Amino acid sequence: MIDNVVGPSVGIAVPTPVGFGGWRAFRRHRLAVIALAVFGVIVLAAVLAPVLPLPDPNAQVLTDRLLPPSAGHPFGTDELGRDQLVRLLFATRISLWAALQATVVGVVLGVPLGLLTGTVGGRLDGIVSRAFDAVQSIPALILAIAVVAVLGRQLTPAMVAVGIAFAPTFYRVSRAAASTVAGETYIEASRSMGQKTIRIVVDHVLGSVVAALVVVISTTFAFGILAEAALSYLGLGAQPPSASLGSMLTSAANLLNASPQLTVEPGLVIVLVVLCVSQVSDAVQAVASAGDGG
Amino acid sequence: MTVADMALSVQDLEIALVGTGRPVPVVTGVSLAVARGEIVGLVGESGSGKSLTSLAVTRLLDPRVARVTAGSVTLYGRELLDLSEPAMRTVRGKEIGMIFQNPMTSLDPAFTAGYQLTSVLRRHSGLGRRAARVRAVELLGLVGIADPRRRVDQYPHQLSGGMRQRVMIAMAIACEPKVLIADEPTTALDATTQAQILDLVKTLAGTMRMATIITTHDLGVVAEVCDRVAVMYAGQVVERAGTEQLFYRPRHPYTERLLRSLPRVGAARQLAGIPGQPPRAGHFPVGCRFATRCGYATESECTTAVPVLRQLADDRSARCVRTGELELIGVDA
Amino acid sequence: MSTLLSVRGVSRNFVVRRDMLGRPQDLVHAVDDVSFDVEAGATLGIVGESGSGKSTLGRLAMRLIEADGGRITFAGHDLRALPPRQLRELRPAMTMIFQDPYSALDPRWTVGRSVAEPLRVAGSTTAAEQRAAVVEMLRLVGLEADAADRRPGAFSGGQRQRVVIARALITRPRLVFCDEPVSALDVSTRAQVLGLLRDLQRDLGLTYLFVSHDLGIVEAMSDRIAVMHLGSIVEIGPAEAVSRRYRHPYTASLVSASPAPDPVAQRARRRVVLAGDPPSPVDPPPGCAFHPRCPLAQPICGKRKPPLRIGPDGHAVACHVTNGDPGLIGTALLSHMTGADRLLVRTPNVAKGTAS
Numbered sequence: 001m002i003d004n005v006v007g008p009s010v011g012i013a014v015p016t017p018v019g020f021g022g023w024r025a026f027r028r029h030r031l032a033v034i035a036l037a038v039f040g041v042i043v044l045a046a047v048l049a050p051v052l053p054l055p056d057p058n059a060q061v062l063t064d065r066l067l068p069p070s071a072g073h074p075f076g077t078d079e080l081g082r083d084q085l086v087r088l089l090f091a092t093r094i095s096l097w098a099a100l101q102a103t104v105v106g107v108v109l110g111v112p113l114g115l116l117t118g119t120v121g122g123r124l125d126g127i128v129s130r131a132f133d134a135v136q137s138i139p140a141l142i143l144a145i146a147v148v149a150v151l152g153r154q155l156t157p158a159m160v161a162v163g164i165a166f167a168p169t170f171y172r173v174s175r176a177a178a179s180t181v182a183g184e185t186y187i188e189a190s191r192s193m194g195q196k197t198i199r200i201v202v203d204h205v206l207g208s209v210v211a212a213l214v215v216v217i218s219t220t221f222a223f224g225i226l227a228e229a230a231l232s233y234l235g236l237g238a239q240p241p242s243a244s245l246g247s248m249l250t251s252a253a254n255l256l257n258a259s260p261q262l263t264v265e266p267g268l269v270i271v272l273v274v275l276c277v278s279q280v281s282d283a284v285q286a287v288a289s290a291g292d293g294g
Numbered sequence: 295m296t297v298a299d300m301a302l303s304v305q306d307l308e309i310a311l312v313g314t315g316r317p318v319p320v321v322t323g324v325s326l327a328v329a330r331g332e333i334v335g336l337v338g339e340s341g342s343g344k345s346l347t348s349l350a351v352t353r354l355l356d357p358r359v360a361r362v363t364a365g366s367v368t369l370y371g372r373e374l375l376d377l378s379e380p381a382m383r384t385v386r387g388k389e390i391g392m393i394f395q396n397p398m399t400s401l402d403p404a405f406t407a408g409y410q411l412t413s414v415l416r417r418h419s420g421l422g423r424r425a426a427r428v429r430a431v432e433l434l435g436l437v438g439i440a441d442p443r444r445r446v447d448q449y450p451h452q453l454s455g456g457m458r459q460r461v462m463i464a465m466a467i468a469c470e471p472k473v474l475i476a477d478e479p480t481t482a483l484d485a486t487t488q489a490q491i492l493d494l495v496k497t498l499a500g501t502m503r504m505a506t507i508i509t510t511h512d513l514g515v516v517a518e519v520c521d522r523v524a525v526m527y528a529g530q531v532v533e534r535a536g537t538e539q540l541f542y543r544p545r546h547p548y549t550e551r552l553l554r555s556l557p558r559v560g561a562a563r564q565l566a567g568i569p570g571q572p573p574r575a576g577h578f579p580v581g582c583r584f585a586t587r588c589g590y591a592t593e594s595e596c597t598t599a600v601p602v603l604r605q606l607a608d609d610r611s612a613r614c615v616r617t618g619e620l621e622l623i624g625v626d627a
Numbered sequence: 628m629s630t631l632l633s634v635r636g637v638s639r640n641f642v643v644r645r646d647m648l649g650r651p652q653d654l655v656h657a658v659d660d661v662s663f664d665v666e667a668g669a670t671l672g673i674v675g676e677s678g679s680g681k682s683t684l685g686r687l688a689m690r691l692i693e694a695d696g697g698r699i700t701f702a703g704h705d706l707r708a709l710p711p712r713q714l715r716e717l718r719p720a721m722t723m724i725f726q727d728p729y730s731a732l733d734p735r736w737t738v739g740r741s742v743a744e745p746l747r748v749a750g751s752t753t754a755a756e757q758r759a760a761v762v763e764m765l766r767l768v769g770l771e772a773d774a775a776d777r778r779p780g781a782f783s784g785g786q787r788q789r790v791v792i793a794r795a796l797i798t799r800p801r802l803v804f805c806d807e808p809v810s811a812l813d814v815s816t817r818a819q820v821l822g823l824l825r826d827l828q829r830d831l832g833l834t835y836l837f838v839s840h841d842l843g844i845v846e847a848m849s850d851r852i853a854v855m856h857l858g859s860i861v862e863i864g865p866a867e868a869v870s871r872r873y874r875h876p877y878t879a880s881l882v883s884a885s886p887a888p889d890p891v892a893q894r895a896r897r898r899v900v901l902a903g904d905p906p907s908p909v910d911p912p913p914g915c916a917f918h919p920r921c922p923l924a925q926p927i928c929g930k931r932k933p934p935l936r937i938g939p940d941g942h943a944v945a946c947h948v949t950n951g952d953p954g955l956i957g958t959a960l961l962s963h964m965t966g967a968d969r970l971l972v973r974t975p976n977v978a979k980g981t982a983s
């Protein structure tokens with residue numbers, strides 16, 4: 001199709017899924033591969049934290065308060081003598097779980113509806129889209145704070161609220177990808193065979209949406225981490241004695257002069273996680289768009 | 295006629311695809327010449343390289359995709375491939391006009407027809423705003439748009455496909471270019487509109503004495519408007535002839551097979567296609583590129599070396615080793 | 628010969644504009660009161676330009692789109708009256724071949740999976756049976772069995788179209804709606820694919836509804852031809868009659884506009900070059916939709932839509948003027964249209980700078 005390549009062309013790019021070929025292309029983005037590995041290690045450590053032979057994160061040793069990093073305490077201790085490294089591990093666990101909650105809620109609410117309205121269109125599309133428009137006008141954190149104000153200081157409802165606030169983005173992306181695919185002739189072909197709409201969505205549409213969704217999932221996840229940190233910083237998130245990265249930041253803020261590393265450590269972990277997720281998502285996006293057109 | 299007398303002369307043009315890795319030759323040894331007032335058809339199917347060739351002539355190849363690696367393109371003796379980009383831009387508006395295939399995407403949807411026309415006029419003919427507008431209305435009338443004074447302020451989406459193509463033609467001829475290049479100008483149009491547009495191109499080429507190249511895959515278009523034809527296959531010119539000669543006495547097997555693939559209304563015929571596909575760039579065989587689909591090819595003569603485009607008579611050439619012996623059948627007159 | 632498909636008085640409108648309250652404002656009469664029959668084992672060609680409604684008509688006939696009115700009978704079933712489940716059961720019997728081979732196949736599916744899809748949807752075959760059917764079908768359309776494991780991206784346009792054909796025939800349908808099946812292909816590939824379609828029709832006993840804008844192709848493939856203009860059939864009859872002894876001015880202009888690959892004949896023949904643009908389907912002209920562009924138009928043409936009048940050999944024409952004058956037929960009609968000095972429809976006189 002050489003003649004089409006250089007002439008004026010109307011190209012509608014359908015995102016290709018990150019399938020087998022996509023993984024190979026992804027591997028070329030070395031920074032993203034490293035980021036994925038680092039993220040993997042962090043997740044693994046956080047997941048395995050309870051079963052690893054580690055000291056109790058809540059064990060207070062008041063004689064060892066605010067110690068700088070040493071052999072016994074690689075990251076030092078906090079104001080109650082608790083080992084910072086172990087606390088970080090458990091805090092990461094909580095933060096990651098929080099971000100996951102928000103993401104899952106966003107996906108479950110936004111993606112199926114987006115795929116459906118993108119494929120089918122019509123009046124359903126009009127109604128549902130307007131509903132999501134309304135939700136999108138509410139800022140995520142405000143919604144989370146409102147939920148906390150009503151239900152009390154629990155992390156899960158707050159993150160669900162963040163998820164709801166993110167659902168419109170999932171909806172929009174799924175709907176856009178689905179409606180691009182819905183116009184393709186092979187969809188009409190499936191219909192002409194008598195295939196039901198749900199099956200068409202699952203068989204044909206879902207796969208093409210995956211690439212675009214990976215990007216949104218990464219963004220939501222990263223935001224989830226930051227949202228949780230913000231909520232906890234405001235004292236609305238994880239409650240003592242359990243800590244999240246955000247609440248560790250809060251309590252360390254007062255001790256900035258005495259032990260600056262107490263703020264830096266959780267802060268760095270947040271930055272690291274968000275960076276890794278962004279790198280991976282950038283690479284996925286690059287791989288997905290490289291597969292378009294041509 | 296020397297090269298300098300020819301309005302447009304392409305000599306031994308070579309184009310390669312660039313992309314990942316080494317450049318892959320896709321068009322080789324293409325030579326073409328068009329005189330004033332003459333219409334030459336460049337015929338080929340997809341992958342033949344005809345569009346690349348016509349884009350190369352005006353240096354509109356996307357440098358990320360393809361580039362000219364050898365050869366020359368001269369406009370009344372002046373070499374175009376050496377020109378700087380600003381100089382070439384002037385040539386493109388003033389001396390060479392181009393019409394593209396898809397009028398839907400070739401016109402900017404955000405600007406009126408009049409705006410697009412007057413931009414061309416003001417840039418290349420140096421007309422002032424008012425004078426350009428008057429001339430724009432004139433041009434729209436010239437290309438057969440009814441009620442040009444109203445149409446000049448309309449946007450492309452308000453115009454039909456045929457009208458949009460006419461606007462494109464108006465833009466192409468606005469500065470009275472010496473050369474007109476039409477890249478598949480009627481492919482996207484309905485049959486009845488196609489007839490109108492071809493008629494228009496033919497008339498304009500005649501009255502404005504433009505040297506015209508029309509690229510097309512449709513031999514019917516060629517039969518309708520072209521004086522001479524060059525047939526391309528797999529990046530090479532395989533036959534060159536006057537139109538009537540090409541149809542009634544083809545000298546290359548590909549031309550013969552192509553003629554036999556065409557339906558003709560009112561003459562119920564068995565259509566015969568050509569089995570297989572043309573070779574793709576980078577996979578050209580040693581020897582004649584049409585040999586595997588030819589039917590007349592012999593192992594010894596045709597697959598060992600690339601046949602040369604042999605001059606058979608005035609203005610007739612064919613790239614076939616066996617052209618002298620073969621009795622090829624044309625369209626029955 | 629039995630009638631496999633019978634269409635009577637079928638119409639379909641599309642709403643192109645609604646006001647603020649959602650009430651329809653502008654309608655496109657895509658298909659307007661159309662009737663035709665298709666004999667089993669035969670091919671009905673429908674030719675028309677863009678906006679003629681030919682593609683919509685095919686989809687209506689298969690009930691892929693709902694008609695607004697009329698009756699469609701397929702193999703004895705009243706299609707419009709069928710409940711959804713029974714309609715779905717009929718689907719394997721009427722399939723479709725699409726125009727664009729590059730978008731007719733899911734690029735992420737292997738060829739085998741795409742070709743087997745109709746069998747999976749119909750649901751009565753095992754995976755092994757499906758695999759065998761796929762291999763057999765691929766061979767029938769001239770592709771290697773190993774093509775089943777590759778993706779469409781590995782194939783050329785012509786080969787992809789063969790896959791599309793394989794998919795359309797795997798359920799051994801009775802009726803196949805071919806929607807411009809070769810328009811997106813190269814000239815030499817077209818002839819191959821058309822030849823394949825003809826062979827398959829003969830070997831599998833298929834009935835074709837063949838739609839195209841190219842009269843030459845339609846004539847090469849069809850037993851009967853229907854010419855459509857702006858939603859209505861203006862002429863219908865045996866292929867030879869319509870392509871050589873045509874009686875409608877629009878058919879004449881189509882014949883005239885069809886490029887003949889023959890330079891001498893091309894330049895010598897009388898060309899009817901129509902004035903003006905094709906009419907807007909949203910705002911069709913009153914009376915006969917063709918009359919504003921027709922060189923033979925009479926006052927009555929703008930007032931009353933001409934009915935389709937059937938002649939002795941099953942050749943029907945909808946034209947006030949030619950129905951009254953049996954001499955206006957074929958090339959005689961063409962001469963009359965170009966000779967009519969009222970509207971010498973050449974494109975602009977360049978010296979004058981105005982359109983005539």
